[in-house]
Amino acid sequence: MSALRFDDVRISLGRRDILSAASFIVEDREFIGMLGANGAGKTTLMRAALGLIPVASGAIAVLDEPVARGNPAIGYMPQNRGAMAGLRLTGWDVVASAAIGRRFGFVGLDKTTRREIDWALDQVGARDLARRSIGELSGGELQKVLLSEALLGRPRLLLLDEPLISLDPAHQKSIVETARRICDDLKVAIVFSAHELNPLVNAIDRVLYLGSGAAVLGAVDEVVTGPVLSRLYGSDIEVIRVKDRYFVMAGEVDVEREAHRHDHPHGSSHDHDDAHV
Amino acid sequence: MTIRMGHRTTMTTPMFEYDFMRTAFVASGIAAILAGTVGFFLVLRGQTFAGHALSHAGFTGATGAVLFGFSPLAGLVGFTVMVGVGMGLFGEKLAHRDVAIGMMLSLALGLGLLFLHFYTAAATQAAALLFGNVLGVDESALLTLVVLAVLSLTALAFIGRPLVFASLQPELADARGVPLRFVAAAFLAIVAVAVAECAQIVGVLLVFTLMVGPAAAAMNLTRRLAAAVALSAGLALAEAWGGLTLAYYTDWPTSFWITALSGMVFFGAAAARRFAG
Ligand SMILES: Nc1ncnc2c1ncn2[C@@H]1O[C@H](COP(=O)(O)OP(=O)(O)O)[C@@H](O)[C@H]1O
Ligand SMILES: [Mg+2]
Numbered sequence: 001m002s003a004l005r006f007d008d009v010r011i012s013l014g015r016r017d018i019l020s021a022a023s024f025i026v027e028d029r030e031f032i033g034m035l036g037a038n039g040a041g042k043t044t045l046m047r048a049a050l051g052l053i054p055v056a057s058g059a060i061a062v063l064d065e066p067v068a069r070g071n072p073a074i075g076y077m078p079q080n081r082g083a084m085a086g087l088r089l090t091g092w093d094v095v096a097s098a099a100i101g102r103r104f105g106f107v108g109l110d111k112t113t114r115r116e117i118d119w120a121l122d123q124v125g126a127r128d129l130a131r132r133s134i135g136e137l138s139g140g141e142l143q144k145v146l147l148s149e150a151l152l153g154r155p156r157l158l159l160l161d162e163p164l165i166s167l168d169p170a171h172q173k174s175i176v177e178t179a180r181r182i183c184d185d186l187k188v189a190i191v192f193s194a195h196e197l198n199p200l201v202n203a204i205d206r207v208l209y210l211g212s213g214a215a216v217l218g219a220v221d222e223v224v225t226g227p228v229l230s231r232l233y234g235s236d237i238e239v240i241r242v243k244d245r246y247f248v249m250a251g252e253v254d255v256e257r258e259a260h261r262h263d264h265p266h267g268s269s270h271d272h273d274d275a276h277v
Numbered sequence: 278m279t280i281r282m283g284h285r286t287t288m289t290t291p292m293f294e295y296d297f298m299r300t301a302f303v304a305s306g307i308a309a310i311l312a313g314t315v316g317f318f319l320v321l322r323g324q325t326f327a328g329h330a331l332s333h334a335g336f337t338g339a340t341g342a343v344l345f346g347f348s349p350l351a352g353l354v355g356f357t358v359m360v361g362v363g364m365g366l367f368g369e370k371l372a373h374r375d376v377a378i379g380m381m382l383s384l385a386l387g388l389g390l391l392f393l394h395f396y397t398a399a400a401t402q403a404a405a406l407l408f409g410n411v412l413g414v415d416e417s418a419l420l421t422l423v424v425l426a427v428l429s430l431t432a433l434a435f436i437g438r439p440l441v442f443a444s445l446q447p448e449l450a451d452a453r454g455v456p457l458r459f460v461a462a463a464f465l466a467i468v469a470v471a472v473a474e475c476a477q478i479v480g481v482l483l484v485f486t487l488m489v490g491p492a493a494a495a496m497n498l499t500r501r502l503a504a505a506v507a508l509s510a511g512l513a514l515a516e517a518w519g520g521l522t523l524a525y526y527t528d529w530p531t532s533f534w535i536t537a538l539s540g541m542v543f544f545g546a547a548a549a550r551r552f553a554g
Contacts, residue, residue, distance in 0.1 A: 050452045070454020082446035083323065093502045094445055101442025102453050106434055133500050149449065 001064050003028050003157045003189030004049060006215065009058035011041070011048050017213050018044045021058070024208060024217035026191060028063075028156070031183040032217070033200040034193040036210030037233070037255065042193040043079055045210065046159040050076060063156055070102070075150035075188075079161035084134050084142060091130035091137065091145040095121065098149045120148040123186070124178050140171030147178065151186070158182070158190045164199055172199045179203070196256045197224060198245050224248070292525045297412050301531075304414040304422055305517040308474040309487055311426045313513025315433060315471040316488035317495065317506050318464065322444040325489045326375055327364060327465065330382040331472045332484040334360040337385040339406050339476075340392035349406065350418055354425065354473040360385075361469030365462025409480035409532045411521065422474055429470045436463050441502065478517065479532045486532075487513050490539035494546035512542055 004026040011019040018041040026032050036042050047053045049060055051069035060067045062074060084094070099117050100107050121127045126144040129137060137145065143163055150158050160179065164172045176192075180203040183190050194200055197207070201220060208217045209224070211232025216223050223229075224246050229237040233250065240247040248255050292298045319328050335357045342352020360381070393403055405413060414422070433440075443450040443460050451457055475484045491512035495505045520535030527534075 047452075052452060070452070074452075076449060076452045078446075078448040078452065080448050082448065084445075087445075088496050088500050089445075089502055089505075090500045093500075097438070097441045097445055097502070098449060098453075100438050101450055102455050103438050104435060107438050149446075 001028050002026060002061070003030065003063060004191065005061040005064075006045075007059045007061075009048070009060055010056040011044055011053060012056045013044065013053070017056075019048075019210075019215065020213040022213075022215040023058075024215055026157075026189055026208070026217070028189055029183065029187050030189050030205045031180060031203065032189070032191045032206055032208050033197065033204035034191050034208045034210065035195065035197055035256075036193075038195060040210040041213075042195075042210060043161055045215070046076070046161055046191070046193070049159060050074060072153050073156045075152070075155035075158045077147055077150045077158075077160045077163060079165070079193075081142070081146055087135040088133050089135075091126065091132060091134045092117065092121070094134050095130060095145065095149055095152070099152050116152065117148075120151040121145070123151055123182060124148045138171075140167050140174065143167065143171070143175055144178070147175070151182070154186070156188055158188055158192075160190060160192045162193050162195070164194050164196075169199070176200055176203045197248070198256075201244055201246065220246075292522070298521075298525065300414055300416065300419055301411045301521055302518060304419050305411050305478045305521055305531075306514055307422055307426045308471075308478045309513040309517035310510045311429055311471045312475045312484075312487040313491045313495075313510035314430060314506060315468055316492040316513070317509040318433070318440055318444065319468060320489060320492040320496065321441070322464075324465075324468075325485070326378055328468055328472060328488055329485060330378045330385070331357050331361055331364075331465070331469050332476060332481040333382045333389075334385045335469075335473055335476050335484075336406055336481045337389040337392065339481075340389045340396065340403070343402060344392045344396045349402070350421060350473070350477065353476060354470060357469035357473050358466050359469075361465035361467075361472075362462050365465035366458060405480070406476070407480045407482045408530065409476065409478050409483065411478045411531050414477060418477070422477065425470050426474060429467045432463065433467050436460055440464055479535055483532050483536055486536045486539040487517065490543045491516060494543045497546040497550040516542060 002025045006022050006024050009019055009022045010017060034042050034045070044053060048055055049062055049067060051067040051071065062071060095117050096109060099113055100109065118127060121130050124144045124147045126141070126148055129141050130145055134142065134145065147160070147163065150160065163175050163179070167175065176199055179190055179192055182188065191208070192200065192204070204220070206218060207220050207223050208215060209229070209232055211229070212234045214232060216228055216232065224239055226238050229239060229248060233255065235250055237255070238249045240249060316328070319325055335353045338352040338356020339349040340352070341356065343349050396402070439450070439455045439460050443455050443457050447457060471488065472484050475487050479486055492509040494512055495509035499505050499508060516535055516538040519538050520531050523529070523534040524531040
């Protein structure tokens with residue numbers, strides 16, 4: 001069984017094709033790093049898998065089933081984290097609101113649900129953080145609490161959209177390690193988007209690179225090369241590898257770093273541990 | 278003036294001796310509990326301005342109803358609910374678009390003014406609508422207020438969980454299958470009823486005082502969701518009854534006292550939060 005399969009998928013937003021003829025298969029229990037410049041279509045790809053954006057042609061299968069909105073087998077962490085800035089509620093209450101948030105009627109928090117919330121928070125090491133006001137957490141702490149929400153309902157596939165955005169290297173490392181551990185312990189597949197490869201490179205199984213409407217999935221050594229990336233970026237790209245760090249260069253410019261610098265993180269009050277080094 | 282007590286009372290007559298005082302306590306109590314509860318979610322969603330706009334629509338509805346020979350309460354409720362549902366159906370986006378809402382607000386007030394122009398006994402009616410007339414609530418109006426409040430609170434409890442989820446994390450809620458539009462429209466319909474009830478007590482211009490003041494204060498006083506909702510309703514009730522009592526003994530307008538108490542509680546809570554850290 002595959003976790004996520006794209007068959008010749010074309011997605012258009014407005015008049016533009018964001019993806020054209022994208023085909024790849026993410027296997028079960030695989031940890032995939034999804035890379036691509038800003039605007040390459042990472043968020044769009046995830047939203048299509050969630051059934052929030054229709055495909056223009058081709059087919060997407062999630063765990064061998066067709067796409068369905070609200071699919072409980074997918075755990076999602078959106079890039080846009082919602083309006084948490086200055087919010088006084090505890091992280092626990094926010095996670096609880098997600099845990100029972102799709103149920104209409106007169107719904108109380110029963111013991112099973114409370115335990116499930118605590119379990120999810122434990123998985124990401126955020127049980128203590130969740131006692132504090134969500135609006136007072138630093139970017140890295142907030143990310144952990146929100147990551148726990150993706151685990152609610154024990155999904156089989158996690159789509160994590162830019163969890164590293166505006167985090168300092170230490171917090172980035174901690175989030176990536178947490179994701180790797182979740183992938184192994186909970187036996188889930190993870191698609192983890194980022195616009196820089198290096199924080200992920202030691203943790204991921206394979207890389208999915210997006211650019212110019214195309215998607216290429218494969219081992220890091222096969223995909224992160226001059227010829228492949230030149231095609232995806234539509235310009236001459238040279239890849240320089242120093243030990244296990246990759247530098248994707250267009251002429252003199254490091255394109256991944258450049259992209260990062262121009263990124264405007266959402267949730268603007270959460271960038272105290274912002275460090276674009 | 279109808280907005281004044283109109284009865285010169287002596288300190289020795291207990292206020293509950295009077296029928297109109299008992300009715301006023303019940304009416305303002307019900308409206309306050311509804312406003313405090315609904316207002317909490319309004320503040321949580323960052324839609325206080327939409328609530329304000331709805332109260333202005335209420336003015337148009339009430340004056341229009343009087344002009345065409347209906348009861349002002351029917352016009353008030355009917356028109357605010359219509360506008361509320363409309364705003365909700367235009368989606369999250371419009372509800373946060375201050376300019377569009379501001380324009381609707383001016384339009385509504387302008388139209389209300391026109392209706393008043395054609396209606397001869399305008400002055401007292403207008404004052405009662407704008408600044409409230411809790412002592413003018415009669416038995417049949419009281420029954421309407423009770424029924425509407427019970428219906429609204431039941432509906433609010435029914436959509437409560439998806440509403441909180443959609444308010445805090447709309448993108449995640451959308452992906453999980455929460456019908457955002459339905460929730461938004463249903464909620465604004467409930468807000469509209471709460472606004473109409475509040476307008477009976479404090480008038481359309483001062484609806485904020487019972488809908489937003491207690492809720493904002495409650496959020497400064499507790500980090501827990503359930504506690505904050507209860508506290509918001511409790512504070513609104515205390516302010517309404519406190520205002521009524523003070524008005525009885527001073528012969529100053531009830532609405533003035535309610536706004537004074539609401540302001541004191543709000544600024545006191547903000548200060549308490551600052552000092553508590
Ligand atoms: N609703 C929309 N309508 C039209 N174009 C859109 C819409 N949303 C996103 N886009 C465009 O689609 C492209 C891909 O966006 P996105 O998936 O957010 O990229 P990424 O997540 O890789 O930064 C961008 O060029 C963006 O401007
Ligand atoms: Mg994105």
